[in-house]
Amino acid sequence: MISTTDDYRSGTLPDVSSEVDGPGPELDSRLGYLLKHAQQRLSGLTAEALAPYGIAGRELAVLLVLDGAEPASQLEVANRLGVDRTTMVAMLNALQDKGLVRRNPHDSDRRKNIVELTAAGKDTLGKARQAGDDAERRFLADLDAKSAEQLRRALQIVVRSKS
């Protein structure tokens, strides 16, 4: 485990100068590079972990939202995920084709579709959630527990930031 409490320029990290494909000193402390590659690495680990269940990481996110408290329309699910409603249509089509979700007309507002998990959807969600958690653990494997939680917390803050 490696602590993250030192200043990032202190030079106590493992030497990587022998790596030909590393970012080099120009990039390895730039957040743009770091966030992009962190996201790509987690995406890869997640895709691999979810492959046995036939869903992508984005689809797991949809299932998680649908498992939440109140029934949600397509637009509400899209807003929670931060995607356009046209993007939501395609994602729900794919999940519906896999038998994991169901569209039901809203009782009093027939413009809306209430989206629900099917029994198969709940079953897949249970397994996929665990697989996704495993992928997160592998992603965080080189951080100690405290640093991992600080990372999660810091990301929550910058994502919620409005400016």
Place this chain on the structure above:
Amino acid sequence: MISTTDDYRSGTLPDVSSEVDGPGPELDSRLGYLLKHAQQRLSGLTAEALAPYGIAGRELAVLLVLDGAEPASQLEVANRLGVDRTTMVAMLNALQDKGLVRRNPHDSDRRKNIVELTAAGKDTLGKARQAGDDAERRFLADLDAKSAEQLRRALQIVVRSKS
């Protein structure tokens, strides 16, 4: 400023339950969601900051690598950035059309192009680097200095992680 040293489930964060478009409890502690949206937010801030200089965040990364110690071939630049060499061709074409980089044949291996910054490229890099740093500062504005450096350090570690 908000500290990140508490456990992320402790509930000391600002209440966001009134936000209709927030992720909700199902997603706001999942790293996949957090990394994706953090990256999107920083990308937006960076694009905005770099717009006056006519370059994208990805292009700033190329200029930064070219400003590094040794002269680099197209393939070496691509490897440092973690992109395919065919992707590099298009990026360098764009930067060359803007007059910011120059391709020179390698002295002894004529398969290679050594890529260099032009005078205009160095000038643009100087201004764009500052603008990029400003974007990072806005991105991190809600974190205290220590938490911001811990975030950077933790990302370096997970990005370098091999498993």
Place this chain on the structure above:
DNA sequence: TATTGTTATACTCTATAACTATA
């Protein structure tokens, strides 16, 4: 035979504009 740069092509993810139906 292997490597570098290049081109053509295709794939993934996403959004915009325009349509239908409802409100």
Place this chain on the structure above:
DNA sequence: TATAGTTATAGAGTATAACAATA
């Protein structure tokens, strides 16, 4: 008039396959 879902379409970003020049 405005909203929810849908469709067609287009753009950004990326990679794979195949080729020419060179090693």
